[in-house]
Amino acid sequence: MNKIWSRAMELVRDNFQFLVVIAGIFLLLPTLAAYLLIPDLQAVMDPAADPEVLAAQLQDKLGPLLGVGIVAMIFQFAGYGAMVALMGNARPTVGDALKAGLKVVPSTFGVLVIFILAYVLSAIVISVPVGIIVSLSGLASLAFIAAIVVLAFVVFLLARMSMSLPVLVLEGTLNPIKAVSRSFRLTGPKKWSIMLFWGVLFAAYMVVALLLTSIFGLIAALAGDSVVAMLILGLTNGLLGMGIGMIVSGLAVAMHGQLAGPSEAELTSTFE
Template identity: 90%
Template structure:
């Protein structure tokens, strides 16, 4: 198995560029519109996404809006999973039509929720294994800094799990399996030989995304605040975050397809076409 960061990036940009018009339509429907709808249906949504917000205010708001948040969140996730699946299918080796890509995206939504459940279970178990011993040692030794160290270790574990499971959705879509356990196992096998390089790759991209997201949120949050009218402000914030989600979604889908192509090698169909 081969993994070349530069080639993955170049191939992803090429895939996105070649399919840009269709990707914009899919990302607009499945990523932009749900984000915009969430901001309009829950006017206080920006409070939950503000890292500088008062935790007590967030807790109070969360209790009041837990039901709507869960409902809208689940619907938004269904749209997002379907959109990511469709974009991966569209850029895959089989070159499907838009209709076929959309069917592939919708087909893998339940399996994607299964992959998410596996990730959450692994995260909870890892957090317990890391946090409990560190918490005991910190309480006995009086070293509060150990708690901060535990947070960093858990964050590193999250990035590690995301890197190792990053091929799960391409496996579901491109290798046409609907079993989430098989998809996760296959992802671990594909990423295993180059796990540290892949972890670094996704970690750097995640860091760059966070910087861009914070900058855009700060700039357009100020513009939204100056707008005065709450509906206009929510439209500005929803549209900004939706456009950011579209761009990230198209890029991540392209990267997933390019990385899967490197790690899994050429498909049977590609090998046949080579010799025809």
């Protein structure tokens, strides 16, 4: 894992100028646009909000949220794909990397659908028996344990599927089922280390995100309910997304390189 981190930082550093451009277009701008197009987005996303008020707000803004969310997701998938392609061993031009990123967007949606189906199925398998036991025994603590088990399975599933995008981009596999299957095979020998690795990184991200959003959220609150406040929040979350996107893409490429080994083209070029 230390080698993967070091290699990822090297990849990000060597491609930083181009990565900033790609991340700015595909990660920062959609986030900023979301805050400006939906002014009450921060209130809708507030975890401390009253559930009944939040439900009413979500119902009123469901259409715009879905529309902006889908467009932002398309941009993000394309951006992540382009950054992975840019840092791959093929060393493409920025234009070729962008084409590669756009090319895998439908397949990435397919991978997302597979993940959601697996998550829903696992949640049902775990929650239904526990719900029956809780209703019969009255042991409410079992529901909390079930939630922890589901969360652990989600982290495990994300770790096992984490190589899907590098497989789609770097191995030229556009079939999402084959990409997920290949990801499971690659991550299998080191699945627990990979799960711990991504879990620690996610925890660190949450700490940084909470700290930054708290600080800049306070600054935005002082600005009042205005375009300036939305710009502050949008830029904060967008810049954070840019940084995380570049690092995660670099980690994915570095991890794929270590798990998959050198490609056939690289082996061939060694003897030419």
